[in-house]
Amino acid sequence: MVQAVLQQSVSGFYTDLVTRPTGRAVRENIERDLPPGTIAVMDFTGVGCLDYSCADEIVAKLVRDKVKMLLLRGLTDAHREAIEPVLAGAGLAVLCERPDGALEGLGASEPAPALLDELVERRLAARNPGGSIRLTAA
Amino acid sequence: MTRLIEVPTQFDDRSFDQFAASYAQAVDGERLLFDAHAAEWASPYGLVGLLAAGEAAARKGERPLLTAPANPDVVSYWARAGFFREAADLFEVHGKVPKVKVAVESEVRAAEDVHAVVSTIQQRASAILSSELGLDPKATMGFAMALSESCQNIVEHAGTGGWVAVQAYNWRRKLARRVVVIAVADAGVGFRHSLEPTQAKRFGERWGDAAALEAALIQGVSRFRDPGRGQGLAGIRRYLARWEGKVAIRSGSARIAIVPRWDDDVPLRDGLPAFPGSQVLLIIPEQEAK
Numbered sequence: 038m039v040q041a042v043l044q045q046s047v048s049g050f051y052t053d054l055v056t057r058p059t060g061r062a063v064r065e066n067i068e069r070d071l072p073p074g075t076i077a078v079m080d081f082t083g084v085g086c087l088d089y090s091c092a093d094e095i096v097a098k099l100v101r102d103k104v105k106m107l108l109l110r111g112l113t114d115a116h117r118e119a120i121e122p123v124l125a126g127a128g129l130a131v132l133c134e135r136p137d138g139a140l141e142g143l144g145a146s147e148p149a150p151a152l153l154d155e156l157v158e159r160r161l162a163a164r165n166p167g168g169s170i171r172l173t174a175a
Numbered sequence: 176m177t178r179l180i181e182v183p184t185q186f187d188d189r190s191f192d193q194f195a196a197s198y199a200q201a202v203d204g205e206r207l208l209f210d211a212h213a214a215e216w217a218s219p220y221g222l223v224g225l226l227a228a229g230e231a232a233a234r235k236g237e238r239p240l241l242t243a244p245a246n247p248d249v250v251s252y253w254a255r256a257g258f259f260r261e262a263a264d265l266f267e268v269h270g271k272v273p274k275v276k277v278a279v280e281s282e283v284r285a286a287e288d289v290h291a292v293v294s295t296i297q298q299r300a301s302a303i304l305s306s307e308l309g310l311d312p313k314a315t316m317g318f319a320m321a322l323s324e325s326c327q328n329i330v331e332h333a334g335t336g337g338w339v340a341v342q343a344y345n346w347r348r349k350l351a352r353r354v355v356v357i358a359v360a361d362a363g364v365g366f367r368h369s370l371e372p373t374q375a376k377r378f379g380e381r382w383g384d385a386a387a388l389e390a391a392l393i394q395g396v397s398r399f400r401d402p403g404r405g406q407g408l409a410g411i412r413r414y415l416a417r418w419e420g421k422v423a424i425r426s427g428s429a430r431i432a433i434v435p436r437w438d439d440d441v442p443l444r445d446g447l448p449a450f451p452g453s454q455v456l457l458i459i460p461e462q463e464a465k
Contacts, residue, residue: 086319095405115316
């Protein structure tokens with residue numbers, strides 16, 4: 038849960054992921070327990086405002102420098118609005134899980150299909166008859 | 176020697192250049208007296224700009240003097256806006272100032288201050304944005320983002336602290352609609368100085384305050400070489416474009432604005448009276464019924 042990491046990373050109780058120093062602190066906390074090249078899941082449930090600086094500092098930098106693939110859940114429309122241009126501008130993409138469980142790409146349009154294909158190949162996700170892709174129970 | 180600097184009676188971004196011209200005439204070592212006794216109205220931009228002037232003046236010489244507005248309604252409004260709470264640290268204030276608790280203006284010096292501003296103002300602003308301005312409730316988060324990124328410009332680029340003020344009011348004179356205004360001001364190094372090490376060469380002879388503002392707001396460049404930088408102002412522009420808002424930034428002797436169709440401001444002005452730091456103005460208007 039990103040919000041729990043936020044509470045460990047800044048003094049005072051805040052639900053907003055704003056400012057670069059906060060983003061850096063949260064990312065460094067996350068990275069500490071994350072082996073390079075992994076597929077990581079981040080849950081944004083409970084996070085209020087996410088600004089562009091934090092979206093870049095956390096999401097874009099994790100994708101660029103640390104993880105093989107990032108799956109986001111618990112995103113609001115406002116979170117998406119902050120993350121999407123930051124990733125698109127850097128030619129990066131993540132996957133996000135919609136409230137109905139379907140996975141979709143967020144960010145640059147080019148890398149997203151390959152990310153979905155890889156999840157399916159690894160049997161971490163499966164294509165449904167309707168065409169949507171969802172995580173498998175495991 | 177004390178130099179008198181008159182605060183315009185209607186003190187906003189339009190009359191700011193008149194104020195800056197008077198400020199620019201001061202020479203080092205002079206004590207400045209900011210005379211606001213005749214002030215009838217001040218926008219958030221005027222108030223945070225006055226604080227920035229106070230800080231810059233104090234840095235250059237003796238603690239400046241400030242004459243508070245004589246009109247009891249005006250002085251009460253300035254007090255409720257939190258102006259005198261911040262001014263007490265910068266000016267020797269003269270005149271009758273009421274003691275009130277409500278504060279709209281906030282000082283921003285570090286990232287923690289941005290957290291506090293976003294958290295406090297977002298709650299109050301969201302009701303105003305959706306119920307009074309007719310914005311989609313989803314727009315309130317975008318507002319918080321714009322607020323956060325504006326404040327971060329101070330923390331990351333000014334090299335000093337600054338102030339942010341947010342206010343909603345009925346802008347009868349210009350728009351005949353309600354607006355929410357975010358004003359951010361600092362007396363720091365300004366955009367030109369901040370961007371000079373990375374951008375001056377690229378612009379060559381054109382380099383100056385106007386080119387620096389153009390680079391930051393239009394081209395989204397940052398003083399940091401980190402590839403993800405420069406997102407803040409670009410995000411603010413996107414948000415305001417969606418809600419027909421306006422952004423204007425004054426720094427040094429130039430001013431740049433993204434002008435919506437309801438306004439007749441000039442997109443880029445150079446050769447203005449020099450003023451320290453940067454002053455940012457964001458205006459989000461009430462949405463017209465479709």
